[in-house]
Amino acid sequence: MTKMLLSTAATAALIGLGSTASADCAIEGEGSVRILANDFQALNAVVSRAAECASDTVEVTTNETEEHKDIQVAALSTDPAAYTVALVANGSLVPLLNEGLTRPLDDLVAEYGEGLMDSQLVRVNGEIVAIAFMANSQMLHYRADLLEENGIAVPETYEDMIAASQSLADAGVMADQMSSDFLTYDSNEALPYWEAEEVALKTGWGSRTAAFIDENGAAPEIAAQTKVAAMPSWGDNDIPATTLWWDGFTMAKNISDEDAAATFQAMMYALSPELVADPETAALAAWLVDGYTPTPASEGVFANVEAGARPYPMTPYMGMLHTALGNNLAEFLQGQESAEKALEDAVADYTTAATEAGFLQ
Amino acid sequence: MPHKTFLAFILPSLIVMLLFVALPIASVVYQSLFIEHEQIMTEVENCGPFGCTVERRVDSQAMEALRSEQPAGRFNGLGTYFNSGHLAFERIGQIWDRTETWGDFIDQVMNLPFYKALIFTLAYTFIVTPCVIVLGFFIALGVNAIPGLIKGPVIFFSLLPMIVTPLIGSLVLYWMIDSRGIIGSALQVIFNDPTLSLKASPTLTWVTLFVYGIWHSAPFAFVVFYAGLQGVPRDTMESAMVDGASRWERVRFVTIPYLLPLATFIALMQLMDNFRVFEPIVGFSAEANATSLSYLIYSDLRGSDSPLFASAAATSVLTTIGVIILLMPVLIRTWRDFNRKA
Amino acid sequence: MARSANAKPLPLLALSVGFIVIWLIAAAFPFIWTTWGSFKVEPDFFSRSDWTNAITGTQTIRQTGAPFTGAGYEGAWIQQEFWKSVINTAIVTLSVVVISLTLGTLGGYALARSGYRYTFWILIAALIFRAMPHVTLVSGYLLPFFELGIWGYLPTTIIVLVAINQPFTLWMLHSFFLSIPKDLDESAMVDGCTRFQAFRLAVIPVMWPGVVTTGLFSFLLAYNDFTVTSMLLTQENQTMVPKISSFLGSTQAEGKVMYAVAAVVSAIAPLFVLVLFFQRQIVSGLTAGAVKG
Numbered sequence: 003m004t005k006m007l008l009s010t011a012a013t014a015a016l017i018g019l020g021s022t023a024s025a026d027c028a029i030e031g032e033g034s035v036r037i038l039a040n041d042f043q044a045l046n047a048v049v050s051r052a053a054e055c056a057s058d059t060v061e062v063t064t065n066e067t068e069e070h071k072d073i074q075v076a077a078l079s080t081d082p083a084a085y086t087v088a089l090v091a092n093g094s095l096v097p098l099l100n101e102g103l104t105r106p107l108d109d110l111v112a113e114y115g116e117g118l119m120d121s122q123l124v125r126v127n128g129e130i131v132a133i134a135f136m137a138n139s140q141m142l143h144y145r146a147d148l149l150e151e152n153g154i155a156v157p158e159t160y161e162d163m164i165a166a167s168q169s170l171a172d173a174g175v176m177a178d179q180m181s182s183d184f185l186t187y188d189s190n191e192a193l194p195y196w197e198a199e200e201v202a203l204k205t206g207w208g209s210r211t212a213a214f215i216d217e218n219g220a221a222p223e224i225a226a227q228t229k230v231a232a233m234p235s236w237g238d239n240d241i242p243a244t245t246l247w248w249d250g251f252t253m254a255k256n257i258s259d260e261d262a263a264a265t266f267q268a269m270m271y272a273l274s275p276e277l278v279a280d281p282e283t284a285a286l287a288a289w290l291v292d293g294y295t296p297t298p299a300s301e302g303v304f305a306n307v308e309a310g311a312r313p314y315p316m317t318p319y320m321g322m323l324h325t326a327l328g329n330n331l332a333e334f335l336q337g338q339e340s341a342e343k344a345l346e347d348a349v350a351d352y353t354t355a356a357t358e359a360g361f362l363q
Numbered sequence: 364m365p366h367k368t369f370l371a372f373i374l375p376s377l378i379v380m381l382l383f384v385a386l387p388i389a390s391v392v393y394q395s396l397f398i399e400h401e402q403i404m405t406e407v408e409n410c411g412p413f414g415c416t417v418e419r420r421v422d423s424q425a426m427e428a429l430r431s432e433q434p435a436g437r438f439n440g441l442g443t444y445f446n447s448g449h450l451a452f453e454r455i456g457q458i459w460d461r462t463e464t465w466g467d468f469i470d471q472v473m474n475l476p477f478y479k480a481l482i483f484t485l486a487y488t489f490i491v492t493p494c495v496i497v498l499g500f501f502i503a504l505g506v507n508a509i510p511g512l513i514k515g516p517v518i519f520f521s522l523l524p525m526i527v528t529p530l531i532g533s534l535v536l537y538w539m540i541d542s543r544g545i546i547g548s549a550l551q552v553i554f555n556d557p558t559l560s561l562k563a564s565p566t567l568t569w570v571t572l573f574v575y576g577i578w579h580s581a582p583f584a585f586v587v588f589y590a591g592l593q594g595v596p597r598d599t600m601e602s603a604m605v606d607g608a609s610r611w612e613r614v615r616f617v618t619i620p621y622l623l624p625l626a627t628f629i630a631l632m633q634l635m636d637n638f639r640v641f642e643p644i645v646g647f648s649a650e651a652n653a654t655s656l657s658y659l660i661y662s663d664l665r666g667s668d669s670p671l672f673a674s675a676a677a678t679s680v681l682t683t684i685g686v687i688i689l690l691m692p693v694l695i696r697t698w699r700d701f702n703r704k705a
Numbered sequence: 706m707a708r709s710a711n712a713k714p715l716p717l718l719a720l721s722v723g724f725i726v727i728w729l730i731a732a733a734f735p736f737i738w739t740t741w742g743s744f745k746v747e748p749d750f751f752s753r754s755d756w757t758n759a760i761t762g763t764q765t766i767r768q769t770g771a772p773f774t775g776a777g778y779e780g781a782w783i784q785q786e787f788w789k790s791v792i793n794t795a796i797v798t799l800s801v802v803v804i805s806l807t808l809g810t811l812g813g814y815a816l817a818r819s820g821y822r823y824t825f826w827i828l829i830a831a832l833i834f835r836a837m838p839h840v841t842l843v844s845g846y847l848l849p850f851f852e853l854g855i856w857g858y859l860p861t862t863i864i865v866l867v868a869i870n871q872p873f874t875l876w877m878l879h880s881f882f883l884s885i886p887k888d889l890d891e892s893a894m895v896d897g898c899t900r901f902q903a904f905r906l907a908v909i910p911v912m913w914p915g916v917v918t919t920g921l922f923s924f925l926l927a928y929n930d931f932t933v934t935s936m937l938l939t940q941e942n943q944t945m946v947p948k949i950s951s952f953l954g955s956t957q958a959e960g961k962v963m964y965a966v967a968a969v970v971s972a973i974a975p976l977f978v979l980v981l982f983f984q985r986q987i988v989s990g991l992t993a994g995a996v997k998g
Contacts, residue, residue, distance in 0.1 A: 041951055065857075065940045067951065072665055072936065076847035077856070084851055092411065097669045102423030125410040126420070134412045182563040183542065186648040190953075198754035220748035220764060246413045290412055313413040318402070318421050321668035329476070329662065332651035336565075339474075351476065354448040358673050360399035360437075364819040368900045372815030373827070376808040376871055383868030384834040387845040391837070498728075505725040508718075517725070519980045520733040526976050527736065527969075528929045528946050534953070534965060535739045538751055545738065545756045578731065590918070610717070628880075632873075639838050642931075657838045664844050672844070679841040686836035694829060701825045 027271040032059035033264030038074060039089035041066040044136060044209060044287040045249070048089070052272035060264050070094075078103040083254035086265040091249045092314050093321060095124075095132055098252060100318055104131050105253045110266040117274055122290050124250060134250035135273050136287040138209045139311060140233055141244070141302025145202045147227040148175055160234045160243065163203060170202055185332055196228070197221035205233060205244075211299040212285050230298070232305035242306045245314035248290065319361045326352035395443055395676035397436040400429045436673075443677040448659075450681075451475045477678075480654045481685075486569070487655065488637040488689070491576040495633055496626055498577060499584020504614070506585070507592045518589075525582035529642040537647055540571060568652035575643050580636070584629045591625045592618070627693065634689050639682065656682045736973065743967045744773040750966065777967030781952065787968050789941070790948035793859060794928065797944050800863045801927035802920050805874050808867065810916060813878025814904055818887070828879065831872035839869060839932045846937065857939035865933055870926050874919055881915030882908070917983060924979075945972050 037052060039045050049064050056062040065085070067073075071094050077084040078098060090098065098104050107130040111118060115133075124132040142163075144156060149166070152173050157163040170176045177200070181187075189210045195201050197220050206214075208230075213219065215228045233242035251269055253262060275293025278284040288300030296304060314320070326348045334344035356362040403425040409418050430436075447454045455472055462468040472478055506517055539546045542560040551559045561571045595618055603613050641657035644650060650658065656678060663675040687694075738759075742750035746765045752758035762772040769776070781787040816824045846865065850856035885908060893903040928945075935947040943951070945968070952965035 063939075063941075067935070067940060067947075069936055071668070072670075072844075073847060075669070076851045079848070080851045080854075084856065093668055096420075100421040100423060100426075100669065102427060121412045123410070124412075125408075127407045137412055182558070183560050185651040186562045188648070194748070194751055194753035197748065198752070200753065220746075220768075248412050307413065313411060313416065315416070315418060316409050316420070317418050318669075325662065325667040329650075329666075333474075336651070338565075343474075347474065347476075350447045350454070354446050355667070355671055355674070357446070358398045358443065358671055359669065360402040363401065364815065364821075364900065366821070369815045369819045369821070369824075372900075372904075373812040376812030376875060377827075379808065379864060379868040380831070380834060380871050383846075383865055384837070384842065384871075385830075387842050388834065388837055390845055391841055501724065502728050505721045505728070508721055509725065515981055517729065519977055520729050522980055523736050523973075524732050526925055526929075526980070527973060528931070528949070534962075534969070535742075536735055539735065539738065541753075543753045543756060545759070548756055582732070635832075635836060639836075641838070641840070657840065660838055661840050664840060670844060675841060675844070679838055682838060683833060683836045687833065690832065694832075697828070698825065701822075 027055040027268065029055055029060050029264050029267045031260055031263055033260040034086065035060060035062040035265045035268045036085040037064045037087050038070050038077060038085040039066045040070050041068050045089055047277065047283045047286065048135065048272050051277055052268045055268040055271055062268065074098060075101055075103065078254045081256040082258065083256045085254060086257045086261050087251050087253050087269060089249065089251050090132065091247055092316055095252055096316055096318055099126065099131065103255055105255045105262060106130060107133065107253060110262065114267050114270050117270060117292055119292055132250045132252040134248035135291050136249045136289050137303050138207060138247040138249065138288065139244050139303050139306045140205050141208050141306060142231045142233055143204050143206055143211065143214055144229055144231065145227050146229045148202045156231050157203065157234050160236045163234050167203055176202055185335065197224055199224060208299060208303045209287055211302065215298055230302035232302060232309045233311065242309050242311040244306060244311050246306060246311050247314050319356055322355040322359065323352055326355065391676045391679055394435065394672050395680055396438060396440060398439045398443065398673050399436045400426065402426065443673045447475065448674055449477050449677050451477060476659065480656050480659050483653045484638060484640060484655045487573065487576060487640050488634060490573050491580065491637050492630060492633045494577045495580045495584050496629055498581045500588050502581065502585045503588035503592055506589055521585055522582045524578050525580065529646060565652040568649050571647065572643050572649060572653055576637065576640065580633060587625050587629055588622055591622045595621050631690060631693050635686055638686050638689060739966060740970050743777050743970045744775065746774060747963050751962065777963035781964040781968045785952065785964055787948060790943050790945045793942055794944040796859055797863055798924055798927040801866045801870065802923045804863065804867045805870050805923045806916055806920050808871065809874035809878045809919065810912065812875050814882050814908065816875065816879040817882035828876065831875050835872040843933055843936045850937065856937065857942060859942055862934060862937045865937065866927050866930060870923050874923060877919045878915060885911060921983060
């Protein structure tokens, strides 16, 4: 039954692609390519190109889901693994490394990876464990016209940013410094506010920038005036207050060598320069692949890199620290608790979690 | 009924429950007694698109050896239940020592993650459940009184809040109650406060969640009561009328007693469901102001990169115990009924 | 005399009608608003500058040239193949309802007719099973399901939903069978029927109202489930709710949100038919005493 369901899926993928299934993707040998990925536009573009590799000898199944992070460890720990390749970010790669579920890619890179740039290779102790293909980080978005009209320079520090928003509020350009609902906003919600001309400065993910500067969107005039810069720094640290992320792929250990070879070739085809030849796809992210010329949306990431922002640590306990801070700082931000108290709570949360996970004794 | 016949009838049902519910529950309870092995760390050089850094990582081979010896991890007894993420007895002790007044003590205890979630969960359960029952009852009375022709559509529309996926709650309602949305703006006009925002303060967030809970569950109580109303014995009602009982007295002394068992049933189901409140918190992005026990479980399982199974398991067991305590009166009644029957 | 006592005084009538009207507005307004908004573009329906845009359709006219657009429906049904999820949902809900009810009627009947003490403990165990949060159960399923190679398929999800739903079904049907007089099946047994024949010939014909009501709740559980279906199904086997959620994605792409809105409206339509169709049974099912604790 497993086989039957899989093959129907492969046929479905073929039909879905219709005429676009080109002969461009020529995979040597046969095998099965099973992709697990998160669900957002830039990844959709990569995955749908990999799916073009489906042929009589190669079957491609894909699962793009928000729950990818929650199923990846279980899915890759069976033998054979349910997926041959998982699209991960530097944060979500760590659980797979902790369990030793990834396959060293050095041989595959040597054989099929001639199109890769050295900066794409993610190595742990010299061994290639993943291939990165796009970068992401938070960045400052600003309305160039409003800042210029009011004689404000692009903020480089948070202190500048607060002063800038104060002068915009004083000049009557913006209503408040900050909305009182701020704790409930995510990147999806910021966009309509931006398009409604109610925000002049915001920090947000580079992977979302394309929507803000899209001149075919709902508010072309505003999009045209939207620019990005490196994240402001805080205090006297002089480096952008953000971390650098990459998205990439890693491959399962428990799969046959044929499947591994087919999968790697399919991913190489997906990441070839034609991926970014389409300007719409190119605008979606700060791609790290060969043939990409930086688009406005990626300027912020590169500005962060230049200004010395640090990569998000791949340490195994980083995720727990992140959660502990996320769960406990809200009360301080709302003024219900002192910073000391909020941090004390975060420490207690982290200590509990890290003890349970075996990192603290 | 002989044991053998009984078994034949109930076996299929029992098998699916044992395999897919009892077995996982047993493993959850077992899991809650263990924590992960002490992690063996090595220092490695991580290189990527942004350069190289020396970081610590888990030595997965050494860990694999440890796990093959003892797959569940290190035995921790009830340690997870008592740690500061759960019952936190030790921290309560510290708080007791350092606080002067009762108010201060309670304040600080209620700030511990488990108790913070518990207090919201209890508030939600005990506010939403009675409101649902009362509202459902009056809707049922009202709908029962309208003419037959429009009854069908009225029932359908009354059921909508219950039968539509909670996803819509997170999507559409959340936008509607935004201070710029139609409901949010309307509230600003009604309360004559242009800065009013339901999302900004903990109190208003709680109220929003309660109202949503009542709105979502009232149809359930309505259907059950409405159906019950169809069966109110006509002769009792008529003799009450002959006795000159007023309309209210008839409701009070005939309808309500008749519907009481139904109210127990609704209370049973609602207490259980409300005690596990979860979806509206995520749907309304209310995590900053309101957390529930189920939310804690979710956050342990999905919050960080690797799930904290023991912690989630302990909270799940505590939630289940909470439900049993809540249902105790009903359980005792069922026990008595049962003994009478037997 | 009875007539005059039955006719409501005017103020009470007004109060009762007024109350129902307010309730109907509260219950139905979000959906009417959603249905209306599903024919608009995103910057109108989710307008931050002015919510009245959702009524006037300012941006919809600017972007499409007309005050209404079917773009959301077209995107959801044609481009994103929402119909596949509709078929999956139909398979899942139908199977869950049929299997739950089959197992539940047999079990519920046995629980109602057996006088032994263990039936009480089975019922209590069922309640405890129902108390366990689903998200915990689902996380426990992942590893064994992957190891057995049954993860991702519809039958797995169906059986899990049946199991999760079984405690409620058992409780409800058990109380329902208690309200059916014992003499009915016992006299059949006196006439020489076996227990199963008695169940089939004497009980089945009168049990439909209770079964339909219980079935409605099973249906809703399977139809609306997100926790189980989102974690246990592959993309091509997705049911409607996870599919709608995937339109929203981890980060929303402009316009795709409207696919979700259109899909939500599409998902309500079959429920309308269902409720109208089963209305009478639902009500009579409960009347027959299905739920007397």
